[in-house]
Amino acid sequence: MDLSLSDEQKQLQESAERFSREKYTFENRRKIVATERGWLPENWAQFAELGWLGMAFSEEDGGYGGGPIETMIVMEQFGKGLVLEPFLPTVVLGGGMIARAGSADQKAALLAPMIEGKKQFAFAWLERQSRYNLADVSLKATREGNGWSLSGHKGVVYNAASADEIIVLARTAGSAREPKGLTLFVVDAKAKGLSRRDYPTQDALRASELTFDKVSVGADAVLGKVDDAFPVVEEAVDRAIVALCAEATGCMDAINAATLEYIKTRKQFGVAIGKFQVLQHRMVDCFTNAQEARSMTLMASLKIDDKDPMVRAKAASGAKVQIGKSGKFCGQSAVQMHGGMGVTDEMAVSHYFKRLTMIDLMFGNQQHHLTRYSNLAMAA
Amino acid sequence: MDLSLKPEHKAFADEVRAFARENLSPATREKTFSGKHYDRDDHIVWQKALGKKGWLAYTWPKKYGGPGWDVTQRFLFENVLAEEGAPRILPFGPKMVGPVIYTFGTEEQKERFLPGIRSSEVSWCQGYSEPGAGSDLANLRTRAVREGDHYIVNGQKTWTSFAHWGDWIFCLVRTNPDGKPQEGISFLLIDMKTPGVTVRPIIMTDGAHHVNDVFLDNVKVPVENLIGKENEGWTCAKFLLANERLGIAEVPSSKRGVSMLRQIARIEPQDGGTLADDPAFTAQIADIDLQVQALEMSELRVLSAMAQGGAPGPEVSTLKVRGSEIQQRIAELTMEAVGEYAQPYQPGMLFHDTNETPTGPDHAPPAAPRYFNMRKTSIYGGSTEIQKNIVSKMVLGL
Amino acid sequence: MDLAFTPEEQKFADEVRAFVRANLPADVRDKVKNGKHLIRDDYMRWQQALGKKGWLVYTWPKKHGGPGFTPAQRYIFENICAEEYAPGIIPFGTKMVGPVIYTFGTEAQKEKYLPAIRESTVWWCQGYSEPGSGSDLASLRTKAEKDGDHYIVNGSKTWNTMGHWADWIFCLVRTDFKSKPQEGISFLLIDMKTPGITVKPIIMADGGHEVNEVFFDNVRVPVENLVGKENEGWTCAKFLLANERLGIAAVPQSKRGVEALKDIARVEQDNGRPLIENQSFAEKIADLEIQVTALEFTELRVLSQMAQGGQPGAEVSGLKIRGSEIQQRITELTMEAVGEYSAPYLPGLLWQGTNEEPVGPDYAHLAAPRYFNTRKTTIYGGSNEIQKGIISKMVLGL
């Protein structure tokens, strides 16, 4: 057992920290939000150059042989800066599923260019009725000659507008909500019959509603086995959850630091408001919450490679519960302690608060994962 | 003690309901139930209708043009209007400055200002907070210097809600910079059209524009606009704050919020059924429902004590504290009910009458913005921490 | 980074488990497993076995006779002892006064006291708190006046845990009344058999006797029992409090507590099914388990920093806060699991280990007393409010 970072990991941490600090000042970020894409190609190129896009992939897949700890390190710093580049959909989800389920050809065609920074992905699984149930998928893929035809709707698909390929979870057999009978397809973002409605999210990311109207794809578009995508998706989502937890940890550190600074400087009644014991204790509770979030993220990052899928799933859900709880506490407290300033658009706190709130809603909120964790623990 | 309604009260409730159905514009009503932001007309057209009926200043005594209702009628009025989807009455005129004027003002001032408030012809806003004076209100620095028949006012107010709609602003200003801070403050009414008044928007987390900075640059205010005596404005201010705290619990709108939340849970899909089938979620609704009921009973107890001649005491601070927490929790649960579809940001759906179709269900666009926005309720009108300090000092003697 | 144990660590774990199984007296194990109260001899038999093996003072460095465990070994040792139902090691000698003596004591003191602590032949207790000095420890008034080779000690200590079983007490006493409160305190070791010492029981809410008042009436203590310099006892006191806070998180015990709770929930019935199948109760357990995991990993992170040469800083206060809250939550949920059968109070069974038939299941009569008793964890060792005060000042700089 050893919980210390290696020298390379410490370097990675430093360079990611530097990136967030230099490229994501509050003002810079505002400008990036206002661009058409909502993120900067030059930053993405820098990620490729620094090796971040390939760090978590094995050497045989063209990566640099790191793993979840590297992802954790980088995501945490992204959280501190509220980084907008689509690392999660492209690298963690897209890249993760291709690495896990892709054929050699698919890896060559998709993963290699992704690592070089030349391809981006989006993962389309959610539908209007799905809520957090990954198997609640009804977009249909039917056989059509050698290939397939996809029809149906997907919602809140992050990065769909920038992605080169959309990885679509479709029903090829079975009834609604049955885990069996789901298949992943890699669909060209410009495919005929695929239409998009783009919008920003509450926390200034970009997502889309996608409508598939008889979108034709070849047999080679299938990622992994037909009818058997569920385990691949579940694992990829669990990994994404752990990455999100790391991002949330970074957000909490940043929002706590900003609040601490604020209550040390804002004066009322002739003293810094940080002299009032209620605020002191609340600040301590924020600090403790962030510590717990960091601990659970570390735990999950260490367990997400476990051989036993049950251990992995439990770790991801356990961490997500903590992040939901801690994120809400730190976010709400930060706003409260900033007084009126906390609810304005001009302070960084409100932006961290929004991101933390949205992280809780992604891939299942606190209650959803508490139920999942509880059921897994019962089954064990 | 009796919780049931007498026949005359039932008849009264029916009358209020009929009035609301006839006079509340369907478009405004629709905004309430879809959680959209109101514009100025939504408020003013409705308030003018109430004014015409003599119901806008419903908390005022008969003598000043109020309807002279008993506690039950007030309770019914507020609840029926909330159920019918009426916007809340903007408090600045009828609940804030109005009572200050009829309590501390001269006869001329009453004649001059009260009718416009009762009819909603004149919109008011509240100029208390300043950049350096939030919780520590007595620290305010906006200066008013007497020059002949006028005060010359210089300084800055902030967080002024609806100043961009306001015709008049009531301000706390400093008329004596020496001595105890509380003892050099005056209560001044200022016409927003006076030269030197500038309003600048502050944009909130959810993108909304409700609050403003108000700059006062050599603004000439006639001395007859002073309420009460010079340097005794703190008395008016405190009187008003106590009034503000009572209404701010917002029980009727929270009751409406709970029933809207249940409605959403019945629509939101989950695992082939709806969220209403999920006992973990419905238990959370039950919990907030019970909190609302407890708060309602507490408020009724206070109102009943007031009906017997008591003034609202410092314990009303707890109503404000719980009321704001409850409003926040309802917004939070509503957002959770919407789930992933709370993520798209759709300002068009929030602020404008677009005919754009929403992403996700109709109730989705306001869910997250409302959650963000509601964080204000534990900050304004005296923050939760300040209210607890007040209870601790005034009620518990700590 | 790696969570897995190395082969050596694995081997060490096997060794610890084998040792505990061979040396923990069966009756003691049984009592721990069933949540019964232990008596002095139960602790002593187990601690002496550990002492013989050299593991009792497992946190001490090698040079003072500790085993020099790595953080991983320490983790393994604590967890396996808990899993095997070993009683908690009484901290007063091993974790409190021992480290103070080897850090601040003279060579003669080390030789005199450390062996008996390592072997558990002497029982220590802690004399810090006084009736007028709880959280505000520095206000303590028990005074020690120099008289030739002796101090004459007068005053009283309170909340003295297991003082009725103790051979020695380490005390904070006032040796200077004139300077700042913190600067007139000394750290004194006192033999409990010295004439003038009286111990009087305090009965706790659950009916148990675990704490005492200790009165000092002209107690003569040799000057060589002073640890550190006169008037510099506060340094020792603070050093010890930081140490105390690390162990107090009691994570392995809490892990065991969660398992015991699950066992009870498997037996208890709810609508014809085991309680653990009730979704809402199962989720409460799940939530608790997640809290324990978070605390465990926080502690592991602290240990890992210490292994790299860091000292436990003020942030270990956070461990104490969360650890104590979790201990309380476990007892609360256990009582909820037992339900109505928590009500019967059976002091005989509880305290004297009589063979009276329990009312309800075996574990039922313990549930409520434990819940009441465990409220102490957020009070002693520096209350949680005080811990937050420390973090706020030392870590956050507020």
Ligand SMILES: Cc1cc2nc3c(=O)[nH]c(=O)nc-3n(C[C@H](O)[C@H](O)[C@H](O)COP(=O)(O)OP(=O)(O)OC[C@H]3O[C@@H](n4cnc5c(N)ncnc54)[C@H](O)[C@@H]3O)c2cc1C
């Ligand atoms: C949406 C909105 C609308 C508003 N509308 C108006 C308006 O129309 N007119 C108007 O005049 N004002 C208005 N306000 C201002 C509002 O009343 C102030 O925001 C409020 O008084 C708090 O002041 P502040 O924002 O300066 O926070 P601060 O006073 O700086 O407080 C910051 C934090 O410190 C805490 N704190 C301060 N003092 C203490 C203490 N003694 N003990 C413990 N904690 C303490 C506070 O509770 C808060 O958590 C509005 C505010 C908002 C957010």
Ligand SMILES: Cc1cc2nc3c(=O)[nH]c(=O)nc-3n(C[C@H](O)[C@H](O)[C@H](O)COP(=O)(O)OP(=O)(O)OC[C@H]3O[C@@H](n4cnc5c(N)ncnc54)[C@H](O)[C@@H]3O)c2cc1C
């Ligand atoms: C729009 C608006 C609405 C408001 N609503 C309310 C309201 O409903 N009720 C209300 O009373 N206030 C409200 N406030 C805040 C109000 O300004 C303060 O409560 C008021 O300034 C207190 O009066 P005071 O100066 O006499 O302070 P005090 O009564 O002396 O103290 C006010 C609070 O601050 C604490 N405090 C003061 N000095 C210190 C210190 N040195 N150290 C620690 N704590 C200290 C006190 O314990 C107390 O809780 C509102 C402010 C605005 C702008």
Ligand SMILES: Cc1cc2nc3c(=O)[nH]c(=O)nc-3n(C[C@H](O)[C@H](O)[C@H](O)COP(=O)(O)OP(=O)(O)OC[C@H]3O[C@@H](n4cnc5c(N)ncnc54)[C@H](O)[C@@H]3O)c2cc1C
């Ligand atoms: C079961 C048990 C065993 C104990 N064993 C021992 C022992 O063996 N030896 C020993 O020396 N002592 C022992 N103690 C004493 C323990 O350390 C004290 O109880 C503790 O320090 C609190 O002191 P108090 O009980 O006087 O409470 P107080 O100090 O009177 O505190 C009362 C309340 O006020 C709060 N409070 C106090 N000051 C502040 C502040 N500045 N800010 C905010 N809140 C504050 C506290 O948190 C607490 O909630 C034991 C106590 C218990 C309950």
